[in-house]
Amino acid sequence: MSLADQVLAVNDDLPIRTDKPVHSGKVRSVYWLTEKDSRRLIKEKGYNVQPDAPLAIMVISDRISAFDCIWHAEGGLNGVPGKGAALNAISNHWFKLFRDNNLADSHILDIPHPFVWIVQKAKPVMVEAICRQYITGSMWRAYSQGERHFCGIELPDGLKKDQKLPSLLMTPSTKGILKNIPGVPEVDDVNVSRQDLENNFSAFNFSHPDDISHYEKLLQDGFEVISNALSQIDQIFVDTKFEFGYVTDAAGQEKLIYMDEVGTPDSSRIWDGAAYRDGEIVENSKEDFRQFLLNYFPDPDILLNKDRMDERFALARDNDLPVSALMDISKTYTAIAEKITGQKIELSDNPKAEIIAILRDEYSLID
Missing domain, CATH: 3.30.200.20 (Phosphorylase Kinase; domain 1)
Known part of the structure; x- marks a missing residue:
């Protein structure tokens, strides 16, 4: 076979x-x-x-x-x-x-x-609920270029790449293209502030204004539960994305629930704890595959520039990657799953x- x-x-x-x-x-x-x-x-x-x-x-x-x-x-x-x-x-x-x-x-x-x-x-809440414990990835790129305001939150000067943030940061973004919300561009995956959610709670599919605090608590508590469990196997929960929605149970009670996947290498960054203490980043997530692609193709701007999507789709369609690239990510995913x-x-x-x-x-x- x-x-x-x-x-x-x-x-x-x-x-x-x-x-x-x-x-x-x-x-x-x-x-x-x-x-x-x-x-x-x-x-x-x-x-x-x-x-x-x-x-x-x-x-x-x-x-x-x-x-x-x-x-x-x-x-x-x-x-x-x-x-x-x-x-x-x-x-x-x-x-x-x-x-x-x-x-x-x-x-x-x-x-x-x-x-x-x-x-x-x-009934999905139209928010990608993103939680960050370390400054890395797109947030670091923006911060290193002078950006200090993220989703209505101001970060202090002097942070270093991959360092732990002063506190857990919630940086929600839109899920899909939402129309007619003041101050929110009509594009997918754009950052929003808590004020945006409060002012337009129904446009984001929240049933009640109070549910914004409830979703934040579920996001924070969920993050901490996973983070604490990962620390017991010496892994660091760096950042993640949760999704939420409403369902009605057998008794007729509407409730907010977790949707999609949680805490996976597809939706989160997970770092090896021992390596981090030695000043090295060892990714137990999809990040290594992204880096492989950026290094593999001579023009990485195609992968980063949303104005070149046609070229990007052609790149993925027309290129057979080395089998080793997919086997490396297979080892990463199965190893972290078995650890967890x-x-x-x-x-x-x-x-x-x-x-x-x-x-x-x-x-x-x-x-």
């Missing part, structure tokens, strides 16, 4: 029963179940949701996205072996820890397979066949 066979690169062609188009993102695909199947599963499995809540099957892939593009390697290797299973395992671990610490639920109702979540439909969860990440011989068998035999979702 070839390495390419063990990678789930295409995840939007599964024969899951649905009456809606399959939504395929950079990494995950979402299959909305029929109303009949949703009602049946809620009843059979006892999920804590309204009887008529729409459910979906969310299938992760092993695709690797960076700089808004999907990358591939020589020999038909269209993903990173073990990546999907590693990401889901890490998220599942943190979501359980959040519940154990009485923080909030997530959108996940069931985990039939390492690549699969059964999720409930949520204490469980080995097993490569499946045929993940697609396994998923189909489980969803057919245990959930009756395959015709």
Whole structure:
């Protein structure tokens, strides 16, 4: 069996029963179940949701996205072996820890397979909730060029690259293009202040003004829970992105929950603690792959300049990367997942066949 066979690169062609188009993102695909199947599963499995809540099957892939593009390697290797299973395992671990610490639920109702979540439909808050404990990456680039104001917060002079910030910093940005909000440009992923959220809470999909404080508390508490757990395995939680949404439980209570993934190498920076104390940065995240791409191509501006997106997409489409580049990121992802969860990440011989068998035999979702 070839390495390419063990990678789930295409995840939007599964024969899951649905009456809606399959939504395929950079990494995950979402299959909305029929109303009949949703009602049946809620009843059979006892999920804590309204009887008529729409459910979906969310299938992760092993695709690797960076700089808004999907990358591939020589020999038909269209993903990173073990990546999907590693990401889901890490998220599942943190979501359980959040519940154990009485923080909030997530959108996940069931985990039939390492690549699969059964999720409930949520009303998303249109904010990428970003939390930073160290100054690095895009924040350092802006700071080093004289920027001191970030999302309404002023940073002091004299900070050094990769240093710990005086306090945990929340720097939210827009999720998608939001229109007609005073002072907020109509572009995706633009920084916003707390004042912006307060003044336009409903435009950001918050149900109540008080929920801004609630989301900040869930963000801060979630960050601290993960940070404390990582410190026990001598890893540093540098920064991360959370997403939130609203659902209604079986008792009719609306609640704010965590959505998407949390604390993974795709959504966070994680540094090795021992190396950091020695003055070195060892990334246990996607950052090394980004750096590889910047060094690999002769004109890295294509990857950094949003005015050159057509060239960037062509670069990703037309270039077979060395297999070693994807195997290096595979080692990083599986190693940090095994450290965090204490469980080995097993490569499946045929993940697609396994998923189909489980969803057919245990959930009756395959015709």
